[in-house]
Amino acid sequence: MLAGAGILIWKNSYQQSAFQNKVNQAQTKLTAQQGEVTVELAGYAFKPDIIKVKKGTKVTWINHDNSTHTVTSDQGSDINSQPLKQGDQYQKVFDTPGIYRYHCEPHPNMIAAVIVEE
Numbered sequence: 001m002l003a004g005a006g007i008l009i010w011k012n013s014y015q016q017s018a019f020q021n022k023v024n025q026a027q028t029k030l031t032a033q034q035g036e037v038t039v040e041l042a043g044y045a046f047k048p049d050i051i052k053v054k055k056g057t058k059v060t061w062i063n064h065d066n067s068t069h070t071v072t073s074d075q076g077s078d079i080n081s082q083p084l085k086q087g088d089q090y091q092k093v094f095d096t097p098g099i100y101r102y103h104c105e106p107h108p109n110m111i112a113a114v115i116v117e118e
């Protein structure tokens with residue numbers, strides 16, 4: 001049982017560091033969008049999982065799964081949705097540049113990020 005937990009923690013930290021690399025690459029590769037941007041929750045994933053936006057952009061998350069998801073900051077509470085049922089939406093305007101990592105509370109393997117630039 002302990003070994004199982006160890007493997008789970010290892011898998012999780014591997015996923016986290018692989019994702020951080022992806023975020024770092026996205027910072028240079030992606031062009032910042034502005035206005036309104038939509039992220040779909042579908043198939044137990046955020047699509048797209050990384051977006052880059054100009055500050056002042058409104059991001060809308062829409063849950064298309066029939067499973068309940070959340071949109072929840074990894075640290076702090078900048079991104080903090082209610083549980084979203086199928087068809088529910090959550091919106092947030094990002095006014096401060098930075099990297100906002102987030103996840104789904106019931107499904108911690110669902111990880112994503114919003115990169116906000118000046």
Ligand SMILES: [Cu+2]
Nearest residue numbers: 069070104107
């Ligand atoms: Cu979920």
